[in-house]
Amino acid sequence: PQRYSPAEIEPKWQARWDADPSLYAAEGHDSGKPKYYCLEMLPYPSGALHIGHVRNYAIGDALARHMWMRGYNVLHPMGWDAFGLPAENAALKNGVPPREWTLSNIAAMRKQMQRLGYGYDWGAEVTTCLPDYYKWNQWFFLKMFEKGLAYRKKSKVNWCPECCTVLANEQVIGGRCWRHEDTVVELRDLTQWFLRITKYADELLDGLDKLEGWPEKVRTMQRNWIGRSEGAHVDFAVADGDAKITVFTTRVDTIFGATSVQLAPEHAVSKAFALEDDALRVQIEELLEQQKVARESDALGAIEKHGVFTGRFAVNPFNGERVPIWVANYILADYGTGAIMSVPAHDERDFEFAQKYGLPLRPVIAPNVDTNDLALPYTGEDEAVLIDSGEWTGENCLEAQEKMAAFAKAKGFGTPTVTYRLKDWGVSRQRYWGTPIPMVYCDKCSPEEPLPVAESELPILLPEQVDITQTNGSPLGRIPEFVNAKCPKCGGVARRETDTMDTFVDSSWYFYRYADAKNSDAPFDSDKANYWFPIDQYIGGVEHAILHLIYSRFWTKVMRDLGLVKNDEPAARLFTQGMVIKDGAKMSKSKGNVVSPDDMISRYGADATRMYALFAAPPDRDLEWQEEGVAGISRFLGKVYRLTTKFSGVARAKGTATGPKDQALLRRLHQTIAKVTHDFDGRWHFNTSISSIMILVNEITANEAAMDAGEISPDAVAEVFRSLILLLAPFAPFFAAEMWEELGGEGVVFRTQWPAVNEELAREEEDEIPVQVNGKLVTVVKVPAGSDEAAVKAAALADEKVKARIEGKTVVKVIVVPGKLVNLVVK
Numbered sequence: 001p002q003r004y005s006p007a008e009i010e011p012k013w014q015a016r017w018d019a020d021p022s023l024y025a026a027e028g029h030d031s032g033k034p035k036y037y038c039l040e041m042l043p044y045p046s047g048a049l050h051i052g053h054v055r056n057y058a059i060g061d062a063l064a065r066h067m068w069m070r071g072y073n074v075l076h077p078m079g080w081d082a083f084g085l086p087a088e089n090a091a092l093k094n095g096v097p098p099r100e101w102t103l104s105n106i107a108a109m110r111k112q113m114q115r116l117g118y119g120y121d122w123g124a125e126v127t128t129c130l131p132d133y134y135k136w137n138q139w140f141f142l143k144m145f146e147k148g149l150a151y152r153k154k155s156k157v158n159w160c161p162e163c164c165t166v167l168a169n170e171q172v173i174g175g176r177c178w179r180h181e182d183t184v185v186e187l188r189d190l191t192q193w194f195l196r197i198t199k200y201a202d203e204l205l206d207g208l209d210k211l212e213g214w215p216e217k218v219r220t221m222q223r224n225w226i227g228r229s230e231g232a233h234v235d236f237a238v239a240d241g242d243a244k245i246t247v248f249t250t251r252v253d254t255i256f257g258a259t260s261v262q263l264a265p266e267h268a269v270s271k272a273f274a275l276e277d278d279a280l281r282v283q284i285e286e287l288l289e290q291q292k293v294a295r296e297s298d299a300l301g302a303i304e305k306h307g308v309f310t311g312r313f314a315v316n317p318f319n320g321e322r323v324p325i326w327v328a329n330y331i332l333a334d335y336g337t338g339a340i341m342s343v344p345a346h347d348e349r350d351f352e353f354a355q356k357y358g359l360p361l362r363p364v365i366a367p368n369v370d371t372n373d374l375a376l377p378y379t380g381e382d383e384a385v386l387i388d389s390g391e392w393t394g395e396n397c398l399e400a401q402e403k404m405a406a407f408a409k410a411k412g413f414g415t416p417t418v419t420y421r422l423k424d425w426g427v428s429r430q431r432y433w434g435t436p437i438p439m440v441y442c443d444k445c446s447p448e449e450p451l452p453v454a455e456s457e458l459p460i461l462l463p464e465q466v467d468i469t470q471t472n473g474s475p476l477g478r479i480p481e482f483v484n485a486k487c488p489k490c491g492g493v494a495r496r497e498t499d500t501m502d503t504f505v506d507s508s509w510y511f512y513r514y515a516d517a518k519n520s521d522a523p524f525d526s527d528k529a530n531y532w533f534p535i536d537q538y539i540g541g542v543e544h545a546i547l548h549l550i551y552s553r554f555w556t557k558v559m560r561d562l563g564l565v566k567n568d569e570p571a572a573r574l575f576t577q578g579m580v581i582k583d584g585a586k587m588s589k590s591k592g593n594v595v596s597p598d599d600m601i602s603r604y605g606a607d608a609t610r611m612y613a614l615f616a617a618p619p620d621r622d623l624e625w626q627e628e629g630v631a632g633i634s635r636f637l638g639k640v641y642r643l644t645t646k647f648s649g650v651a652r653a654k655g656t657a658t659g660p661k662d663q664a665l666l667r668r669l670h671q672t673i674a675k676v677t678h679d680f681d682g683r684w685h686f687n688t689s690i691s692s693i694m695i696l697v698n699e700i701t702a703n704e705a706a707m708d709a710g711e712i713s714p715d716a717v718a719e720v721f722r723s724l725i726l727l728l729a730p731f732a733p734f735f736a737a738e739m740w741e742e743l744g745g746e747g748v749v750f751r752t753q754w755p756a757v758n759e760e761l762a763r764e765e766e767d768e769i770p771v772q773v774n775g776k777l778v779t780v781v782k783v784p785a786g787s788d789e790a791a792v793k794a795a796a797l798a799d800e801k802v803k804a805r806i807e808g809k810t811v812v813k814v815i816v817v818p819g820k821l822v823n824l825v826v827k
């Protein structure tokens with residue numbers, strides 16, 4: 001075409017690329033090239049890509065193409081996180097079965113991705129809702145069950161009445177469902193399957209220190225989520241009875257200052273006391289209610305403290321002292337042991353509570369200096385020493401913590417312990433569209449213990465015709481053909497587990513399957529995984545900082561311990577891109593500010609849309625989408641198109657002579673190559689990479705007359721245009737392919753060697769030095785690069801504009817910053 005027309009170029013190249021599946025296929029580990037695994041988080045197949053996906057994938061695609069051009073064997077796959085609730089909701093709304101809905105969404109989104117020109121290895125595609133994938137979820141579940149890592153227990157679980165299913169702790173945000181911001185999550189007592197992620201708590205925590213390629217904010221979020229606390233359990237006997245209360249404390253050194261024991265309203269001892277005393281029961285129920293309300297509004301930390309004295313006492317095992325037992329609303333049942341010793345002199349919360357209820361303060365630690373004017377509560381420990389603490393008096397607090405915990409252990413009334421905020425991962429879901437849990441129950445031969453199905457029976461297929469309109473209980477429970485199973489032990493009639501797995505199971509290991517997606521004998525071949533892992537660069541949203549990114553780290557460690565992989569961590573580097581916003585706000589249907597990728601593509605082309613997503617902001621920052629900007633990129637590509645087609649004949653001709661004006665243009669070219677290469681190696685500020693390419697194109701335009709006049713050699717013209725197109729290839733692949741062909745380039749443009757910087761050519765010949773008179777900019781002078789102070793000063797004073805400005809005045813002082821600035825002070 002005469003003019004740049006993405007509507008003609010893009011479908012043409014798309015058809016060629018789609019017809020050649022080997023184009024973006026990873027090579028085997030015998031390729032002889034260094035490997036590079038570039039991965040973007042897989043989408044949920046909702047039906048259409050949103051503009052945030054376009055940005056995420058444009059970043060990954062630019063990187064993958066760049067690495068191909070740098071000679072790497074690149075794995076750049078894509079797949080579908082295809083189980084989950086929206087498919088069921090759509091089925092309820094439109095009557096389309098979840099499977100059909102999901103698969104047709106996948107087809108539509110794959111088309112969009114191809115339309116956008118993303119270079120994925122579709123031969124490695126993974127779709128998590130298909131049996132060839134979820135079979136391995138079941139297989140992993142059996143392995144974990146064997147190892148005691150998957151287990152069932154009755155516990156308080158989060159229930160979303162809107163989802164009609166249990167949620168993991170990680171899926172409850174501020175007391176509300178992660179999918180339903182307005183729905184308060186209820187606590188229910190249910191028997192559920194859990195994965196023992198807490199077994200790896202320490203390793204998950206310590207590993208974060210080594211993940212230097214991960215953003216610090218993600219590592220901090222994971223540290224806080226794991227929430228490791230070192231301390232001790234200490235048993236207080238209940239006076240006049242045989243119950244005991246085990247408290248968890250991080251400051252056992254302060255135990256001589258304990259003036260009460262405080263219980264959570266749901267603590268077993270609180271419940272026992274409530275049974276004996278109706279008035280107390282009512283008060284405890286009230287405390288529990290306050291706690292619930294505070295939890296729901298996420299205000300638990302700031303809860304107004306209330307409590308009730310139970311009338312009973314507990315005995316401090318260190319000094320035999322009787323202290324009152326209270327029940328309080330600020331003690332959580334599901335942290336530590338649900339009971340504490342209250343030390344109002346040295347703990348903020350206990351202090352506040354004691355002030356309110358008139359409980360005594362008993363200081364037992366003092367800063368090393370002056371003990372008399374101690375402001376309470378005093379919470380120090382590093383340099384502090386114990387006072388009034390029996391045989392421990394005078395000990396340093398930190399040392400005393402260890403010694404006193406060991407003492408409690410030796411005496412049999414306590415033990416050093418570590419508590420985590422992290423809880424085991426509840427994976428049971430009372431929903432249809434997920435992986436069936438491969439367990440059965442046999443009343444006859446194993447009434448207590450669930451039985452694993454035989455590996456040879458996998459996959460346990462998810463039935464297709466299922467009534468999901470009823471929302472109480474697991475839908476699979478209403479299908480007799482599914483429920484009725486043969487007992488793997490006695491051969492009698494058994495019941496299948498009807499819960500399905502949390503969909504975060506699917507995404508915990510999908511990226512290993514990419515390494516060997518067609519394997520029907522194993523989740524993947526270990527040699528292949530060991531070649532590709534860890535992922536060199538993982539790219540996705542920061543909203544996954546905890547859920548997906550902690551589960552998948554856990555899964556990797558389990559697989560390592562099963563001998564399947566050698567790596568400890570799934571990804572060496574993680575990049576979290578910013579959000580795309582419109583009119584200053586996050587896009588949402590309700591705000592009516594949603595930008596449609598299809599709309600952008602049909603107006604400006606896929607290349608301009610992708611390139612704009614990289615140009616408008618550094619990738620880690622939020623990006624304000626402005627359509628005018630996409631139009632601008634399209635005009636820029638139009639300009640490159642015009643110049644390239646105009647000079648392609650010259651570029652093809654080549655020659656050996658040099659032209660008088662070659663140098664300036666080549667200098668700009670090599671400076672641009674240096675800049676773009678540096679951005680790929682460093683912080684990916686593609687916005688500045690692209691603007692440096694724009695500056696290069698301006699320089700070409702400025703030299704257009706010189707090129708017309710033959711003042712620039714065909715060699716230089718060829719080098720400039722070939723390199724320009726290679727630099728654009730990671731950002732605008734359709735465009736680059738078309739222009740590469742126009743230039744007579746051989747082979748596929750993004751398999752061509754990335755241009756190398758010629759440092760010699762890139763060096764600036766002249767420095768541009770701003771000249772100020774009394775601090776005001778007057779002009780800019782050019783001096784040979786690296787000129788000394790005297791030469792710069794002379795050039796400034798010789799300049800006509802400067803001469804005019806200082807005429808008739810006296811130059812009092814000349815300040816020269818070589819390479820940077822000249823300032824003349826005149827009177």
Ligand code: ANZ
Nearest residue numbers: 229248249250251254331332335336338340343346347
């Ligand atoms: C006595 C004490 C004295 C405490 C002192 C602190 C300072 P982290 O670091 O968050 O783990 N605690 C324990 N279980 C609790 C529960 N279920 N609900 C509310 N508070 C609980 O905090 C551990 C400390 O928080 C524990 O150490 C306990 O108070 C309190 F000068 O014991 B401490």
Ligand code: ZN
Nearest residue numbers: 160163177180
């Ligand atoms: Zn929900």
Ligand code: ZN
Nearest residue numbers: 442445487490
């Ligand atoms: Zn049986």
